[in-house]
Amino acid sequence: MNSRNSSQASSERGLNDFLSSNSLLIGAAALMAFGITRRSKTSLALATAGGLLAANASRSRRQSNASHTRATFLVNSSPEKAYQLWRDFSNLARFMRHVKSVQVLDETNSEWVVLGPMEREIRWYAEIIDDVKNERISWRSQPDSLVQTSGSVEFQPHRAGRGTFVTATVRYTPGGALSKAIATMLGKHPQFMIREDLRRFKALLEAGETPTTLGQPHGPRGVHGSVEQVLFRETTNLAAPQAAHAYSKTA
Amino acid sequence: MKAVCWMGKENMQVHNVPDPTILNPRDAIIRITSTCICGSDLHLYNGFVPTMEQGDIMGHEFMGEVVEVGPGVSRDKLKVGDRVVVPFTIACGNCTSCQDKLWSSCDNSNPNAWIAEKLMGYSPSGLFGYTHMLGGYAGGQAQYARVPFADIGPLKIPDGISDEKAVFLSDIFPTGYMGAENCNIRPGDTIAVWGCGPVGQFAIRSCFMLGADRVIAIDRVPERLEMAREAGAETLNFEEVDILEALREMTGNQGPDACMDVVGMEASGHGLVFAMDKAKQFLHTQMDRPIVLRQAILACKKGGTVSVPGVYASFIDKVPMGAYVNKGLTMKTGQTHMMRYMQPLLERIQKGDIDPSFVISHVVPIDQAPAAYRTFRDKQDDCTKVVLKPWETAAAA
Ligand SMILES: NC(=O)c1ccc[n+]([C@@H]2O[C@H](COP(=O)([O-])OP(=O)(O)OC[C@H]3O[C@@H](n4cnc5c(N)ncnc54)[C@H](O)[C@@H]3O)[C@@H](O)[C@H]2O)c1
Ligand SMILES: [Zn+2]
Ligand SMILES: [Zn+2]
Numbered sequence: 001m002n003s004r005n006s007s008q009a010s011s012e013r014g015l016n017d018f019l020s021s022n023s024l025l026i027g028a029a030a031l032m033a034f035g036i037t038r039r040s041k042t043s044l045a046l047a048t049a050g051g052l053l054a055a056n057a058s059r060s061r062r063q064s065n066a067s068h069t070r071a072t073f074l075v076n077s078s079p080e081k082a083y084q085l086w087r088d089f090s091n092l093a094r095f096m097r098h099v100k101s102v103q104v105l106d107e108t109n110s111e112w113v114v115l116g117p118m119e120r121e122i123r124w125y126a127e128i129i130d131d132v133k134n135e136r137i138s139w140r141s142q143p144d145s146l147v148q149t150s151g152s153v154e155f156q157p158h159r160a161g162r163g164t165f166v167t168a169t170v171r172y173t174p175g176g177a178l179s180k181a182i183a184t185m186l187g188k189h190p191q192f193m194i195r196e197d198l199r200r201f202k203a204l205l206e207a208g209e210t211p212t213t214l215g216q217p218h219g220p221r222g223v224h225g226s227v228e229q230v231l232f233r234e235t236t237n238l239a240a241p242q243a244a245h246a247y248s249k250t251a
Numbered sequence: 252m253k254a255v256c257w258m259g260k261e262n263m264q265v266h267n268v269p270d271p272t273i274l275n276p277r278d279a280i281i282r283i284t285s286t287c288i289c290g291s292d293l294h295l296y297n298g299f300v301p302t303m304e305q306g307d308i309m310g311h312e313f314m315g316e317v318v319e320v321g322p323g324v325s326r327d328k329l330k331v332g333d334r335v336v337v338p339f340t341i342a343c344g345n346c347t348s349c350q351d352k353l354w355s356s357c358d359n360s361n362p363n364a365w366i367a368e369k370l371m372g373y374s375p376s377g378l379f380g381y382t383h384m385l386g387g388y389a390g391g392q393a394q395y396a397r398v399p400f401a402d403i404g405p406l407k408i409p410d411g412i413s414d415e416k417a418v419f420l421s422d423i424f425p426t427g428y429m430g431a432e433n434c435n436i437r438p439g440d441t442i443a444v445w446g447c448g449p450v451g452q453f454a455i456r457s458c459f460m461l462g463a464d465r466v467i468a469i470d471r472v473p474e475r476l477e478m479a480r481e482a483g484a485e486t487l488n489f490e491e492v493d494i495l496e497a498l499r500e501m502t503g504n505q506g507p508d509a510c511m512d513v514v515g516m517e518a519s520g521h522g523l524v525f526a527m528d529k530a531k532q533f534l535h536t537q538m539d540r541p542i543v544l545r546q547a548i549l550a551c552k553k554g555g556t557v558s559v560p561g562v563y564a565s566f567i568d569k570v571p572m573g574a575y576v577n578k579g580l581t582m583k584t585g586q587t588h589m590m591r592y593m594q595p596l597l598e599r600i601q602k603g604d605i606d607p608s609f610v611i612s613h614v615v616p617i618d619q620a621p622a623a624y625r626t627f628r629d630k631q632d633d634c635t636k637v638v639l640k641p642w643e644t645a646a647a648a
Contacts, residue, residue: 203359207343219256225305
């Protein structure tokens with residue numbers, strides 16, 4: 001009786017979490033932006049649906065905390081292969097969307113160039129502080145960097161041999177000269193950003209490339225089309241929530 | 252190049268746009284020789300599927316010649332000069348979905364997976380020319396197309412087989428076939444098929460190929476019903492008879508062993524519930540009109556199967572869940588797992604089991620695409636399937 005109640009409660013909580021997760025807010029923004037730019041009835045409904053999602057999501061955001069910069073993906077690969085791809089930090093820019101380049105300086109040190117607001121370059125040095133082959137890697141910015149950031153990634157084999165769980169955590173500590181720029185860059189949704197980066201890591205690892213439509217042809221976009229072009233990341237290399245944010249500023 | 256662009260609801264235009272280029276190592280560029288308009292495109296034409304963007308290039312059923320290959324495609328898989336049909340689903344070949352041959356569920360081909368995840372929990376594969384939610388890839392109603400993961404999708408077509416015979420391997424033949432396979436047909440079975448559009452036509456013929464004894468085909472368009480009869484189906488016109496009653500009568504109060512919905516979200520109907528569905532769809536409190544799905548569930552034999560190749564985009568109301576559960580039905584659905592079926596079905600064409608060109612009613616130059624969309628949607632001029640020729644001009648045609 002008791003256990004039944006508690007399992008019911010926990011599954012309800014799961015559903016609530018799903019319905020009110022931060023990432024929903026991004027979906028909501030997308031739906032709203034899409035709906036509003038299309039002056040049709042579909043749009044109105046989408047905008048309304050978006051509004052509902054947003055209300056849901058923002059309610060939960062009050063309870064959110066730092067652990068939200070974590071994401072896990074199960075990848076179809078051995079821990080060895082996944083570790084190797086990540087351990088060569090020059091690969092990071094291939095799947096971290098806001099990272100323009102990472103130059104490996106020596107065994108543990110690297111120089112990061114990240115694109116901030118208006119595609120402005122922000123630069124810092126990082127060092128690897130923990131490195132267990134095929135298991136985990138941790139890094140953090142040098143103490144004298146303009147940006148205080150740290151990150152780690154773990155590779156855990158699936159118990160039944162169905163690949164490897166890759167779990168990444170990234171932290172940006174507020175404070176410092178560039179904290180405002182960094183905050184804008186991450187948008188209000190660092191959780192979203194890390195999920196998308198990890199999704200691209202999975203694609204790079206499994207398929208050897210990350211899917212893109214950047215640079216493909218299209219017909220005349222018109223006003224609405226242009227707005228949506230930003231939203232769907234056709235013109236910018238910033239992650240979608242930044243694009244959505246940029247949109248909300250021009251709207 | 253010329254391309255058919257979606258410029259808004261019921262507004263297709265042919266524009267001159269830049270030629271596509273290789274963007275990823277595993278890309279190829281195809282010079283398109285034949286490309287079709289699909290019933291799925293009508294859902295976009297009619298403005299029922301969200302995340303289309305003004306200027307999007309349409310089309311997902313095309314074939315042609317390889318003119319450029321990216322450095323990541325091995326030459327024994329694909330090379331310049333190969334004549335290929337391109338499947339409408341884009342798949343990487345390496346993720347767990349692809350390795351399970353669930354090609355239309357590929358994890359790695361949708362750059363906008365996050366949008367689809369909001370609506371569906373997890374994202375299906377990217378598709379050509381079919382909304383930004385499903386990838387935002389430029390489509391194939393154009394003179395050229397960029398094909399990602401070109402070492403996985405495109406199927407080489409021997410020279411002896413005409414475009415008209417081969418091009419439907421890009422979607423509707425495999426889709427009809429998978430719809431039939433999903434009916435779990437055993438010898439002697441009776442299958443009811445709602446919708447005698449191009450996909451329905453292939454579904455009917457596939458049911459017979461897979462051993463069905465009877466196929467009962469349902470529509471209201473006379474020439475489409477006639478085409479179904481030519482394949483050996485019995486037909487019902489849903490404007491003339493009560494479908495549930497007629498099926499009960501024809502099966503001796505048993506119901507068809509499997510029911511196939513090859514109509515999808517824009518089904519036509521009549522009566523109060525249909526009026527409510529239409530009103531809701533108009534107001535967009537319900538995006539899809541599930542008339543056929545409801546009928547299929549109610550009509551199906553106890554323990555039978557409901558197969559749904561018809562496309563739904565979001566939410567539906569008043570699904571008879573009671574009937575579904577109490578009769579112990581099974582539902583099977585999905586965008587087609589193309590690469591499972593293309594090679595075997597090509598072999599059937601080569602053996603002469605079927606000549607898919609029977610379904611074509613119109614072959615027109617690409618400039619006439621906007622008018623062709625309307626003709627196909629409104630089922631005027633006995634239109635069953637339109638093939639566009641990207642390199643022909645109106646004068647030459
Ligand atoms: N699952 C997939 O991968 C896939 C691939 C291609 C197409 N499709 C879908 O298959 C469906 C059919 O495609 P098509 O090209 O044949 O489209 P179509 O629009 O040409 O055909 C639909 C047919 O259904 C008939 N119809 C409408 N209401 C009906 C009703 N109440 N009862 C019986 N018939 C009714 C119409 O008269 C028409 O002939 C579409 O929904 C399309 O999106 C799915
Ligand atoms: Zn199609
Ligand atoms: Zn895949």
